[in-house]
Amino acid sequence: MKFLSLYEVSQIINRCDAIIEVVEARNPISLIDTRIEKIAKRMGKEIILVLSKSDLVPRNICLEWQEYFRDRGIVAICFSTVIKSSISRFKRFLVEHIEKRPAYYLLIGYPKVGKSSIINALKGYKSAPTSPYPGSPGYTKGVQLYLITPGIYIIDTPGVLPPITNDIEVTIRRQPIEMIENPVKIAITLIERILSFDVNTFRNIYRVHSTEPIEILRELAYKKGWLMKKYREPNIDEVARNIIRDYLNGKIPFYTSPRSILDDVKVFKPK
Template identity: 35%
Template sequence: MSWRDIERAMEEADVVLEVIDSRFPDITRSRKLEKMTKERGKNLVIAMNKVDLVPRDVAERWIWRISKEFPVVPVSARKRLGTMRLRRFLKRYSPAVVLIAGFPKVGKSSIINVLKGRHSASTSPVPRSPGYTKGFTKYRIEKGLYIIDSPGIIPPEGSGFEAVVRGGKADLVDMASSLILTASKISPGLLKRAYGVAEESPEEVLSAIARKRGFIFKSTGELNLSEAAKVLLEDFYRGKISFFMIPEKTP
């Protein structure tokens, strides 16, 4: 999805729900999206997803900091924590259409599915008919409240660890290496415990994963580090290995 697609969807929305990762709120916030929302006079609410992956006091510090700018609702779509509170919060803007946006891998689709639930109803796909949204499908999640069923995927930007957190597309080994180096600084010992390695270096960690999973090129007998990198990144996105950042300024 391009920024133009997000703009089109935003034209149809009353509220923009920006989904961020509770482990890395600053990295997964999009200042460009927030600026666009303000300029268009839309309401912006931040859903701090994956809150189950950080200690409560850390989550509270981030909420305190971000809520100075925008309303924040902590949730875990995966564990269904805070999702009813999020629904009730969005009802404050009813009648309203909500666009859910954020970088890849922050859990937008999971939040859409939680909000839709089993009893949501698709609106008409016919132009100029009730519930029609240009190029998108709207779902009525309850009376007066709709969500656009097309997650606003913000184009990933940045490099190194930022690109990893934002779901960027780059060389898998390079991305995994950035993840390993950052994890070893922020949470020493995490990768040793997770993968049974003696040293938390990119080569050591990826080689250990490749050997354990049998990722070996048959023709040369060399380890397939790209496949190992893919496993590591997926473990990170799913929260199997998890670490977090703490805000610099706290109350």
């Protein structure tokens, strides 16, 4: 992952008319970068928050998040590339939202939140490089400009600001899965969070019986036949990476709601 400096981000924001910050509808709070909002506020630029992959959460949950952010002065839009009406609504919003032409929207967000897919959906064909996992071939190499519709452009950035949080949502996106040094530790944290959402999730998805994170990894390794050649011990590192991939791909059900977060979560609120 390429990291940008605050100066670089500020320069790009200064060139745009508004900012589209993309976060996942499953857990938007964890993927918001408050530094972007602070820079935008200082420069008088509006933030439009896109709750991507909204098809992975119940509709009422996405609407609750919209209301949550609206109460804090932030426009939030539920978006899914698999729901055609969602694409057309968002495109119409971008066209109608800014009066002057040409208009430039900066698209920003962590890897694997769906930025390239949004560009592709808005243009109607594959115009932005996409890749299944962060850091793999196809990852954006430099700042790119895309014409969405006459007079409306999207600026895509080559990276993000260095993470300032250790939240699991950011951790699993900051580098390619194959380069994660301790995938078991990270997967255990992710599994614990998912189990707190639904204790039967891994039983339903993988047909394993344990509800203890390390035992889920071991049981799944035996089930898949992923064993270390020399000692025939379960290869839990590989299973851990597989669970992280499945989560990023939306295979493992999980989502948060405004009701499930603490009241003191630090989200930018314009004055």
